[in-house]
Amino acid sequence: MKVLSKGSVYALRALTYVVAHKGDIGYVSIGELSRSLDISFHFLTKIFQQLTQAGILESYRGPNGGIKLARPPHEIKVIEIVDVLEGPEFFNTCLLGLPGCGEFDPCPVHDFWAKAKEALRREFELTTLAELGTKVSDERLRIKP
Amino acid sequence: MKVLSKGSVYALRALTYVVAHKGDIGYVSIGELSRSLDISFHFLTKIFQQLTQAGILESYRGPNGGIKLARPPHEIKVIEIVDVLEGPEFFNTCLLGLPGCGEFDPCPVHDFWAKAKEALRREFELTTLAELGTKVSDERLRIKP
DNA sequence: TTGGTTTAAGACCTTCAAGTCTCAAAAAAC
DNA sequence: GTTTTTTGAGACTTGAAGGTCTTAAACCAA
Numbered sequence: 001m002k003v004l005s006k007g008s009v010y011a012l013r014a015l016t017y018v019v020a021h022k023g024d025i026g027y028v029s030i031g032e033l034s035r036s037l038d039i040s041f042h043f044l045t046k047i048f049q050q051l052t053q054a055g056i057l058e059s060y061r062g063p064n065g066g067i068k069l070a071r072p073p074h075e076i077k078v079i080e081i082v083d084v085l086e087g088p089e090f091f092n093t094c095l096l097g098l099p100g101c102g103e104f105d106p107c108p109v110h111d112f113w114a115k116a117k118e119a120l121r122r123e124f125e126l127t128t129l130a131e132l133g134t135k136v137s138d139e140r141l142r143i144k145p
Numbered sequence: 146m147k148v149l150s151k152g153s154v155y156a157l158r159a160l161t162y163v164v165a166h167k168g169d170i171g172y173v174s175i176g177e178l179s180r181s182l183d184i185s186f187h188f189l190t191k192i193f194q195q196l197t198q199a200g201i202l203e204s205y206r207g208p209n210g211g212i213k214l215a216r217p218p219h220e221i222k223v224i225e226i227v228d229v230l231e232g233p234e235f236f237n238t239c240l241l242g243l244p245g246c247g248e249f250d251p252c253p254v255h256d257f258w259a260k261a262k263e264a265l266r267r268e269f270e271l272t273t274l275a276e277l278g279t280k281v282s283d284e285r286l287r288i289k290p
Numbered sequence: 291t292t293g294g295t296t297t298a299a300g301a302c303c304t305t306c307a308a309g310t311c312t313c314a315a316a317a318a319a320c
Numbered sequence: 321g322t323t324t325t326t327t328g329a330g331a332c333t334t335g336a337a338g339g340t341c342t343t344a345a346a347c348c349a350a
Contacts, residue, residue, distance in 0.1 A: 001231070001238045001262070003146055006308060009242045016253060029326070043309055049328065061327045062317030086146070093146045097154045099290050107287050108161060108280040112268050116261065117146070123257050135253040142252050145244055151338060174296070188339055194298065206297045207347025 003120075007047045008085045010039050012078065012132070013143050014048075019073045019133025020143070027059075027066035037144055047085065054084040073133055079124035091121050148265075152192045153230045155184050157223065157277070158288050159193075164218045164278025165288070172204075172211035182289055192230065199229040218278055224269035236266050 004012075014033045022028050030048060034041035048067050051057045056076060057067045069076060082090060094101035095113040102110070135141050149157075159178045167173050175193060179186035193212050196202045201221060202212045214221060227235060239246035240258040247255070280286050 001148055001235050001265075002242075003148065003240060004242075006242070009240075013241055027326095031326080040309055042311075045327070046309095046329090052327090059327060060317080061315075061325085063319070063325045065317070065326045067327085090146050095148060095154075096158055096288075097149075097151070098158075098287055101287060105287055108277045109268075109272070110286075116265060116268075119264075120261060123254075123261075127254070132253045141255075142243055142246065142250055143241075172296095176296080185339055187341070190297065191299090191339095197297090204297060205347080206295085206345075208295050208349075210296045210347070212297085 004082065005086060006043075007050075008082055010037075010044060011047050011051060011081050011085060013037055014039065014044060015069070015076075015081070015129055016132040016136055016143055018067075018069070019129050020136040024069060024073060027064065027068050029066035032066075050084055051081065054080075056080055056084065069129070072130070074128050074130035076129045077125055078127045078129070078132070079121065082124055091117050093117075149227065150231060151188075152195075153227055155182075155189060156192050156196060156226050156230060158182055159184065159189060160214070160221075160226070160274050161277040161281055161288055163214070164274050165281040169214060169218060172209065172213050174211035177211075195229055196226065199225075201225055201229065214274070217275070219273050219275035221274045222270060223272045223274070223277070224266065227269055236262050238262075 014037055017033065017037055018024075018028050030045050031041060033039070034044050048057055048059065052059045052067065055070055058070045059065070059067045094107055095109050096107045098107045101107045136143050159182055162178065162182055163169075163173050175190050176186060178184070179189050193202055193204065197204045197212065200215055203215045204210070204212045239252055240254050241252045243252045246252045281288050
């Protein structure tokens with residue numbers, strides 16, 4: 001069951017790593033993140049470009065350049081990242097793939113699925129990068145394969 | 146957010162249609178289902194072949210042939226169909242795509258995601274084709290695009 | 291037994307997310 | 321200035337899911 005695209009997954013892992021290991025000081029190079037987390041450098045670059053254009057990250061070119069969070073980690077919600085990388089239709093899907101499925105023209109599993117989607121959206125809304133980072137650094141939870 | 150493959154989605158829609166419109170008597174041809182639900186005939190055939198081999202459907206060739214449920218619709222759970230078409234790893238995935246993520250080596254969102262997956266599994270476990278069919282025929286819920 | 295109707299099986303094609311590659315642009319160090 | 325290091329941008333390739341096509345096999349009916 002694949003819910004998030006690779007782009008979202010890589011972004012969340014990489015930014016959690018930044019928060020957990022880099023203390024939010026200065027720029028972190030994409031090359032280092034790519035090596036540390038075993039994620040394709042060019043692919044990661046493309047993902048970060050989207051997040052930079054969306055204002056979630058700031059980037060800097062040249063020696064000692066890289067990316068950093070545009071705001072403190074406790075202000076950046078997981079859902080912001082998901083919104084950018086998955087697009088606005090992410091929480092607007094029907095489990096049976098029926099176009100136009102909704103409150104007034106539902107499929108047979110609409111009610112259940114609407115609740116399940118809302119629970120996921122809420123989780124993404126309530127979770128910040130700071131929390132992910134804290135979990136990883138304090139409790140030594142996994143972030144690498 | 147795509148959770149189920151097209152195969153599962155088409156199977157659920159087609160079998161719900163059978164239960165709702167065909168009264169569970171005799172064989173229903175794949176051609177009719179394909180036309181009624183606007184699903185590729187050959188693709189639907191391949192999906193039903195898997196369900197037939199798994200013992201969920203029975204098929205019959207020749208004139209007036211087709212497929213039918215191997216058991217009464219109230220005995221066939223949605224999860225049986227999902228298990229066949231999605232494979233055994235469907236409910237065993239990590240939201241962050243980390244291999245080996247589990248109770249003793251969790252990713253930062255493991256706890257939440259384990260509960261969400263369990264809720265979905267339970268829903269699929271409790272829902273039968275009979276219920277889907279009833280919803281469609283009684284409440285005129287949508288099953289076609 | 292011939293021909294029409296249907297599923298079975300597998301080869302083949304298409305599409306798109308995922309991943310790679312190349313060159314340009316910005317910044318720093320020399 | 322020139323070189324090195326880094327991100328930016330876009331073309332290109334790959335792999336897997338989705339979809340199509342062809343032939344075989346089973347079945348019925350005239």
